[in-house]
Amino acid sequence: MSDTILQTTGLTKEFKGFTAVSDVNLAVRRGSIHALIGPNGAGKTTCFNLLTKFLVPTSGRIVFNGQDITQEQPAQIARRGVIRSFQISAVFPNFTLLENVRLALQRKLGTSYHFWRSSKSLHQLDDRARQLLAEVGLEDLADEVTVNLPYGRKRALEIATTLAMEPELMLLDEPTQGMGHEDVDRVTQLIKKVSAGRTILMVEHNMKVISSIADRITVLQRGTVLAEGNYAEVSSNPQVMEAYMGS
Numbered sequence: 335m336s337d338t339i340l341q342t343t344g345l346t347k348e349f350k351g352f353t354a355v356s357d358v359n360l361a362v363r364r365g366s367i368h369a370l371i372g373p374n375g376a377g378k379t380t381c382f383n384l385l386t387k388f389l390v391p392t393s394g395r396i397v398f399n400g401q402d403i404t405q406e407q408p409a410q411i412a413r414r415g416v417i418r419s420f421q422i423s424a425v426f427p428n429f430t431l432l433e434n435v436r437l438a439l440q441r442k443l444g445t446s447y448h449f450w451r452s453s454k455s456l457h458q459l460d461d462r463a464r465q466l467l468a469e470v471g472l473e474d475l476a477d478e479v480t481v482n483l484p485y486g487r488k489r490a491l492e493i494a495t496t497l498a499m500e501p502e503l504m505l506l507d508e509p510t511q512g513m514g515h516e517d518v519d520r521v522t523q524l525i526k527k528v529s530a531g532r533t534i535l536m537v538e539h540n541m542k543v544i545s546s547i548a549d550r551i552t553v554l555q556r557g558t559v560l561a562e563g564n565y566a567e568v569s570s571n572p573q574v575m576e577a578y579m580g581s
């Protein structure tokens with residue numbers, strides 16, 4: 335199996351003559367935590383949208399696990415195990431945590447849902463949902479209503495629902511955004527924990543988070559790759575410093 339789980343070649347997205355992502359070659363190593371950073375407007379979100387095919391690239395190729403997925407639909411890509419973290423709005427606030435994770439599991443099972451309606455299967459589904467909640471440290475809150483959860487815990491729940499989709503490559507969209515120090519530390523450790531046996535590509539602004547868990551960093555600026563390397567390499571790169579100071 336190749337060391338590279340995801341490779342983009344010449345990935346480009348134009349919006350009515352404006353190039354938001356330009357000729358991006360991104361290689362994500364299997365099993366790594368890879369951060370995508372850059373000033374506002376650098377093209378990070380557009381890249382994520384291209385990888386999950388929420389947007390269709392203008393040109394370029396996306397290869398996942400050795401297969402060209404450039405022409406595939408979002409659902410096919412998700413089935414391959416490329417899963418973007420759910421937005422909080424996609425977690426049902428009036429459902430319990432257990433119900434939310436169970437729903438994510440049922441969604442993954444898709445058409446075989448009816449199979450799970452027998453009481454034995456429902457039991458298995460609940461067991462799996464509780465396991466996932468335990469994995470993110472929320473097992474004691476399984477029967478709480480989601481709306482009552484503090485913000486940091488909601489992000490942990492979001493990670494549990496993402497895990498329910500059996501990701502091989504998890505795309506995390508600013509996972510610590512808007513959090514206080516304690517929650518940032520907790521979610522950072524959680525990301526590190528769930529990265530075992532999986533690959534993570536994340537957009538993140540918090541340099542402390544990046545320096546503590548990212549194995550590799552790609553810096554985007556105005557749609558192009560400005561620099562790539564580990565934290566020490568990227569943070570000492572004069573062009574990167576300039577891009578951040580100037581933004």
Ligand code: ADP
Nearest residue numbers: 349352354372373374375376377378379380381
């Ligand atoms: P980032 O996530 O790094 O802040 P984005 O990917 O959101 O950057 O945006 C990159 C650039 O592409 C920005 O200049 C933004 O205005 C532009 N852009 C993003 N989406 C669209 C769109 N649907 N139509 C036109 N321009 C867009």
